[in-house]
Amino acid sequence: VPTLLHLDSSANRSRESVTRQLTALFAETWRTQHGSAGYRYRDLVANPVPHIDTAYCALGRRVERHDVSSQAEVATLIESPAEQREWARTQPLVAELLATDTVVIGAPMYNLSISASLKAWIDRVNFPAMFKEPGTRRSLLHDTTIVVISARGGAYGAGTPNEACDFQTPYLRAYFGKQGVAAENLFFVCAEMAVADLIPRLAPFRSLAKSSLAAARSEVTSLAQCRLRDCGQIA
Ligand SMILES: Cc1cc2nc3c(=O)[nH]c(=O)nc-3n(C[C@H](O)[C@H](O)[C@H](O)COP(=O)(O)O)c2cc1C
Numbered sequence: 072v073p074t075l076l077h078l079d080s081s082a083n084r085s086r087e088s089v090t091r092q093l094t095a096l097f098a099e100t101w102r103t104q105h106g107s108a109g110y111r112y113r114d115l116v117a118n119p120v121p122h123i124d125t126a127y128c129a130l131g132r133r134v135e136r137h138d139v140s141s142q143a144e145v146a147t148l149i150e151s152p153a154e155q156r157e158w159a160r161t162q163p164l165v166a167e168l169l170a171t172d173t174v175v176i177g178a179p180m181y182n183l184s185i186s187a188s189l190k191a192w193i194d195r196v197n198f199p200a201m202f203k204e205p206g207t208r209r210s211l212l213h214d215t216t217i218v219v220i221s222a223r224g225g226a227y228g229a230g231t232p233n234e235a236c237d238f239q240t241p242y243l244r245a246y247f248g249k250q251g252v253a254a255e256n257l258f259f260v261c262a263e264m265a266v267a268d269l270i271p272r273l274a275p276f277r278s279l280a281k282s283s284l285a286a287a288r289s290e291v292t293s294l295a296q297c298r299l300r301d302c303g304q305i306a
Pocket of ligand 1: 081082083087088089090091178179180181182183184222223224225226265266
């Protein structure tokens with residue numbers, strides 16, 4: 072069964088949220104194609120991933136020292152109830168990610184970067200050595216498709232004055248690339264000027280916002296229909 076993990080991380084849980092609208096469109100379109108059996112949803116705001124702590128770090132360092140590379144082996148290295156709790160918070164998220172073919176991530180730009188709720192998921196799921204195949208050290212995420220759907224109040228595209236201030240999509244591209252996700256499996260869709268409708272001084276940008284959202288909706292639909300190769304890389 073094809074599997075989709077749908078993550079939302081906008082603090083705005085209302086229908087206003089652009090990333091939530093777009094990830095929902097992706098999920099709906101994907102389910103029409105593939106059915107609901109392999110669909111998983113995680114709202115990182117309604118059910119926040121707890122921030123990592125001292126015990127997570129201690130267990131992580133021990134795992135690295137012992138050169139462990141399987142979830143089962145990690146469990147044998149646990150030395151305290153605090154480490155047990157941290158692993159119980161971490162392991163299901165790791166297993167969920169590794170069991171997924173496609174991950175769609177709603178990623179609002181907050182203060183030039185990603186939301187803290189998404190970062191908390193990344194920090195926890197990225198437990199040492201979990202993404203490497205034991206023996207070969209090949210990335211277990213190599214064939215995972217990652218679709219990042221972002222929204223931002225401003226515009227950060229190539230040639231804009233804010234281009235160098237985008238620490239959101241370049242960060243996620245670098246992060247997933249470093250984890251071994253193949254470049255051809257990494258997709259970015261972005262709605263810009265997403266607050267132009269709400270802020271009077273941004274009224275001149277409303278048509279830009281509208282066309283950016285319309286383009287994002289059509290890219291999302293294409294990607295969810297698995298016309299990935301036809302779309303090519305969406306920057
Ligand atoms: C806490 C916070 C910080 C934000 N920081 C930025 C920013 O640095 N640059 C920007 O262009 N927009 C910024 N915005 C606007 C959001 O990126 C924009 O509203 C986007 O639509 C949020 O995604 P959502 O609609 O899914 O909630 C910020 C919004 C919030 C709530």
